[in-house]
Amino acid sequence: MPEAVDEDVQLMLAFAGGDESAFDALFDRWAGRLLRFLERMVKDSAVAEELLQESFLRVHRAKDRYRPEARFSTWLYTIAGNVARNELRRPFRRSPHESTERDLEGDAVPLVLVSTEPATDDVVEARRQGDAVEVALAQLPERQRAALWLASVEGLSYSEVAEALDTTEKSVKALVHRGRTALARQLVGTPAEQPPRGASKGGVA
């Protein structure tokens, strides 16, 4: 539910009124989360950083047109979603996982999506699950991935996700359901919902 007073909306209105520091504050509040979303969408951290920059540039340009009709986050994810979609539709786009970062040998540095913090046993188990979910998430169709992420992680309502992805609530409901179910299957390692083709049934480690 939208909060009665959306602090981000206040900042955006202040920015529209000429307060550049409000824009900086919005960037600092949202850049990390938006980058995390964009990384999941384009699967390349360097490209995601470019798209993050592009998204906030659009926010900056749109300040005169901004109307506080929705939560700021919905508006921001709509912009980022469009930016990501444009990138993914681009012909001759860099293939996923191909980073623009180069190591000393000139080879592309693979995107590291997992945490590099020191590991305790709990963290190891959490990371194992985290790695599995990242891999499974990356395999989801783009719209399922976006819808599930926005609903589950970013806490957007289905109507807000529908707005951000320019689709209907009904469609969002189906996308989120399919995406979440697919990930659950991957995490558990059980066969798909539909009748298995082979005779094998039960968990595959």
Added chain:
Amino acid sequence: MSTDFEAQLSAYLDGELSAEDEDRLREAIAASPGLASKLAELERVDAALAAVPVPEVPAAVKARLRASIAAQGVAPSARPPRRRRRSFVMAVAAAAAAAVLVWLVLPRAADDPLIAAVPTPAAVQPIAEAPVPDAVQLIAEAPVPDAVQLIAEAPVPEVDSTSILPDLLAPGDSVEVLVGELDAEDVAVVEVLEWLAVLEGLEPDEGRG
């Protein structure tokens, strides 16, 4: 039906069910261990997704953003053209060179071990000394009229522009004659002829014993 309830689990987790549907689903979950375990699986997905850390945004991103914003008011700068205009003659000549070489080499490669050993032109005897009537004949008869015509249409100064190669080359001419006629710009054409000389010149002398 349990299938209906199962389809509602995701919306239930997202708080998107009506109060009525939510109550009915809760009852169903309480009554069905299978449904409850499905719900637990979906909750595990949410927990795993929520554990994905928020990345640190490199300071450079904000700096670049600031720079882009600062540049916004300015009209798009006159960027330098992406590529320099290449000489049309050179481009055509290079294309012709490739065509002629491919035509010349391909049919022979199968049975001619020398092709693999062909060295660079520099390593070969000077062109002027090479008696290459066969090569010239090859050019005159070469089935590459389009390429030749293209060359003919290129703005080559002081060269008969109707049909350069056939006119310049008669059977028996040496490459030297042709080189003398060509403008210095036509290096690529000369290179083709050098290669022809190389390929033809090598054959009789350097066959394996």
